Amino acid sequence: MPDYNEFITRIFTTLQPFLKPGQALSEDSELVSELGLTSLQVMMLIEQIEDDFDITVPLNILPDIRTIRDLAVQLEKLLT
Amino acid sequence: MSLFDKFQPIIDVREELQSLGIMPFGAVTEKILSSTEAIVNGHRVILAGTNNYLGLTFDPECIAAAKTAIEEQGTGTTGSRMANGTFAEHVLLEQELAAFFNRRHAIVFTTGYAATSGMCATLAGPGDMVVLDADSHASIYDGVRLSGADIVRFRHNDVADLEKRLRRLGDRLSNTLIIAEGIYSMLGDRAPLREIAELKRRYGGMLLVDEAHSMGMLGDHGRGVAEQDGVEDDIDFIVGTFSKSLGAIGGYCVSNHPELDLVRYICRSYVFTASPSPSTIASVREALRVIQSKPKLRTRLWQNATLLYQGLKDLGFEVGPDLSPVVAIRTPSRETTLIAWKALLDKGIYVNLVFPPAAPAGMSLLRCSVSAAHTVNQINCILEAFSELQHVMTERE
Secondary structure, three states: OOOHHHHHHHHHHHHHHHOOOOOOOOOOOEOOOOOOOOHHHHHHHHHHHHHHHOOOOOHHHHHHOOEHHHHHHHHHHHOO | OOHHHHHHHHHHHHHHHHHHOOOOOOOOEEEEOOOOEEEEOOEEEEEOOOOOOOOHHHOHHHHHHHHHHHHHHOOOOOOEOOOOOOOHHHHHHHHHHHHHOOOOEEEEEOOHHHHHHHHHHHHOOOOOEEEEEOOOOHHHHHHHHHHOOEEEEEOOOOHHHHHHHHHHHHHHHHHEEEEEEOEOOOOOOEOOHHHHHHHHHHHOOEEEEEOOOOOOOOOOOOOOHHHHOOOHHHOOEEEEEOOOOOOOOOEEEEEOOOOHHHHHHHOHHHHOOEOOOHHHHHHHHHHHHHHHHOOHHHHHHHHHHHHHHHHHHHOOOEEOOOOOOEEEEEOOOHHHHHHHHHHHHHOOEEOEEEOOOOOHHHOOEEEEEOOOOOOHHHHHHHHHHHHOOHHHHHHOO
16 A cells, blocks of 8 residues: 555656746645646646556545645545 | 635736726626527627527517416515425426426426535535546536535546546445536537446446436437437436526426435525526426427527537637537637637627636637527528638637
């Protein structure tokens, strides 16, 4: 079963195409206000993670997610 | 920090529109002349964006029925269906809808939004699972959010993606609600209901289909995509609206599950709102009879839809993937859409302008809807106005 660190690594990889030149990712990066993702793109990111790990991630976790860390924490919580 | 801070993005868009002198949202119909013509924002226009698919808003029989009802029963019910707002005619309409759809039970709601959001919010609950098409209407999204169920989306009309998501659910499938629409309102594309029904048979769960934009238009009896695809038995709940092919306002749900009747006690959008006015119920009952007695309306609708869809395609416009009475034209940019919308209005054609999030996948659309009441001449006028737009659509790419 994937753990927090695996989720972080995968989120970093999935977010690469969204980065502006010179922009770096950290666990504290905010998905919408910092990286400029739309709410639709956040949903698509979650759907990509579902497929990568073959898991179900309800969209209900969205209100609790601001940063990459928030997302990884929620994903880990879902699997325990 | 103010409550209004979050309105800033809307203020910005509105200022942009004002600076361009184009106000497409909430355009005022100053005078409605017929089901296909009006005066909008000072322009006499052909209405090509009203969802009035069968043109029944001015049907003489529907108008006469509404007039009689208003005279005999007054202007409103002033009460909830669960209090003083159930008149004999509400019950009759429910029986007639059930008969029309070959179902045992039907419930009438005050609006289509209340029907769809209310049914989604009531059928699913905390601990249940909802799997819905990503391009579902706002009323579906709002309803499932309100339900407290766990929500998963499948990629729009992607049967393989739906299967993957159902497979992952395992034991949770027994209390899963799968949701799709018949025809999707923005691009006019049709759900692969045969395949979705097959997945439901294989994996389990219940299936709700919103036929708001397909009832009255598809199937031998006009029951929608489910009838046309021969999968009505697999669909647990069909929801829809009176505000499109039936030419009024209101909504419904039909089902063979006897539990549908219990929804009346639980569903907040049914209980905590006044019931549809007598004139609405009367015109809808008449429109339902017209749909059944005049199948030619459907033939004319599809002839008109084919003319417009094929005509726009031949002109080189990027239209939706399926031939449908909803004909959406994808535009290269937001600014182009605005300029094209205004140019069409100036040429006497009213269409809908749609931006994200109402339009899917970040698209900007000029959305037309065809009516059985359009004449061939009117369709040709719409095509001619579009043909003069080609330079606008290409120049700004």
